[in-house]
Amino acid sequence: MAEPFLAVDWGTTNRRVYRIEDGQVVNAESDSCGISAVSDFPAEVANIRGRMGDLPMLLAGMVGSKNGWRETQYVSVPAGIPELSANLLRIDDRTSIVPGLSCLAGQRPDVMRGEEVQLLGAAVAGLIPQDALLAQPGTHCKWARIANSAVVAFTTSMTGELFALLGKQSLLAEQLTGPVTQSEAFLEGVREGQRRDLAASLFGIRAAKMLGVRDDSESASYASGLLIGSDVCVRMEGNRASPVYVLANPDLGALYLAAIAENGGEAQLLDSHTAFAAGIIAIWEACS
Amino acid sequence: MAEPFLAVDWGTTNRRVYRIEDGQVVNAESDSCGISAVSDFPAEVANIRGRMGDLPMLLAGMVGSKNGWRETQYVSVPAGIPELSANLLRIDDRTSIVPGLSCLAGQRPDVMRGEEVQLLGAAVAGLIPQDALLAQPGTHCKWARIANSAVVAFTTSMTGELFALLGKQSLLAEQLTGPVTQSEAFLEGVREGQRRDLAASLFGIRAAKMLGVRDDSESASYASGLLIGSDVCVRMEGNRASPVYVLANPDLGALYLAAIAENGGEAQLLDSHTAFAAGIIAIWEACS
Secondary structure: OOOOEEEEEEOOOOEEEEEEEOOEEEEEEEEOOOHHHOOOHHHHHHHHHHHHOOOOEEEEEHHHOOOOOOOOOEEEOOEEHHHHHHOOEEEEOOEEEOOEEEEOHHHOOEEEOOHHHHHHHHHHOOOOOOEEEEEEOOOOEEEEEEEOOEEEEEEEEOHHHHHHHHHHHOOOHHHOOOOOOOOHHHHHHHHHHOOOOHHHHHHHHHHHHHHOOOOHHHHHHHHHHHHHHHHHHHHHOOOOOOOEEEEOOHHHHHHHHHHHHHOOOOEEEEOHHHHHHHHHHHHHHHOO | OOOOEEEEEEOOOOEEEEEEEOOEEEEEEEEOOOHHHOOOHHHHHHHHHHHHOOOOEEEEEHHHOOOOOOOOOEEEOOEEHHHHHHOOEEEEOOEEEOOEEEEOHHHOOEEEOOHHHHHHHHHHOOOOOOEEEEEEOOOOEEEEEEEOOEEEEEEEEOHHHHHHHHHHHOOOHHHOOOOOOOOHHHHHHHHHHOOOOHHHHHHHHHHHHHHOOOOHHHHHHHHHHHHHHHHHHHHHOOOOOOOEEEEOOHHHHHHHHHHHHHOOOOEEEEOHHHHHHHHHHHHHHHOO
8 A cells, every 4th residue: 555644635724634555534624723823834844744744635625715825736637646647747756736627517617626535535435326416515615526537517606705795794693693404494595495586585684584484593594594495496407316425524414415405306415525535545645 | 835944863873853834845064963963862853943944843854763863663664655654653743753664575674764655755746656666775775666656675785784794804804905996806706696695705805916917906996896796796686687776875876876787777866865855755744
């Protein structure tokens, strides 16, 4: 087997480091030292090696963005493990960054950084069939079509960011302070999302308060259902026959599963850490 | 003819006062004393009478909201001049506030306050046919179906507010600082809006920057086209046969006219001050 190495899933706000030996994760740590909290990357990388082992290192995620350590290219889809391995950005002879992916599906440009490792990891680990639709909910939800162990197309939706923005300072802010639960109000929002009329559906949340037609403690759930549902509805078009594989924590994952079911689809939750480890090991082995 | 009176179109940030004699505007003033800048409404109203004449007064707009002087009811559609006149909120024997409208079109609740005077004014002044679709662009764009001089249905879209929110603090904020012009980029955004996939189309603005596929000075125009276009596209469904009447200033109005044309419709700009005056005079005469 390949020599031991350290893998880092380095995002904007969080970071996860894995020590991998003989194709297995033997140690892992998570912290909130995302790239926005780091200014001296060489020093950070030396610290990681001090804690986790003085080994070669493979980095992925926003660490390869303009605001990260060094900017990697975007490899255009279709792309699998071989295309990522062939386009690593070598910082030095034992430190590399995985490139991102780009896509021009239907004339709409799209990019990702970091998610590609999980997506392809799910494929190489055999967690999904040959041809599958995957979703990675979050601030910017990624939806990817994987075929024959390559990402062939993907779409990013600003769902999570819109929810956060609306809750922070919009007309709706005071209504969105409550918890989001997988309630009937959430499903009502999902159904409203099927109208594909987001800017008007959002104002409906305000009007419902003015007219007293919904208990305002349910507005956050309804708004979340509306935003997630709007996204799910478009992505499920022509995709109801086979399950969607959702890479997410159980709470957020459950909301997506409910929204997908409400749109007549089926979904299955996958563990994103397992998928990341499988993906980064495959990249490592492909270039060792 | 009815006795002279003062009419006030009193919104959140702006205010317009008209002195009306014999069914004609004889004096008008505009300022930025919207309700958010006013705490003592009786004193403000006394000031207006001091400047414009010690006359009876008819107020409309957000002055009748919870954050205004006194909260008026919402009269449910269909509603015309008679329904508004019959439901004035009387502050004292020579001061009244016009109620708002509510609607439960397709199970989505909606409300308006102030726009109803312009909408019905356009009808009573003969600026529109018996049956017409009207649009009032702005922070919250109103679309109303008028038939036989009554508002029969309406939809509010948070178009303008979303554009402002995204420009203030989203991932896209740094890209949206440029001017919005009726350019090819604007029309490209309008066409993207036809996909009815707003949260994904918005991320495409970021991706276009990352991939260098659009000059970033055009991003604000594109984003405006996308938001306006998403709204126009839904509202034009089944409405392409007859023109849309747009109550707006010439700059914003021109963007809506372009978006409506790009969606295969026809539109005509109306003057909102003329429409307001006609509407408020009709309400005044109906209850005199």
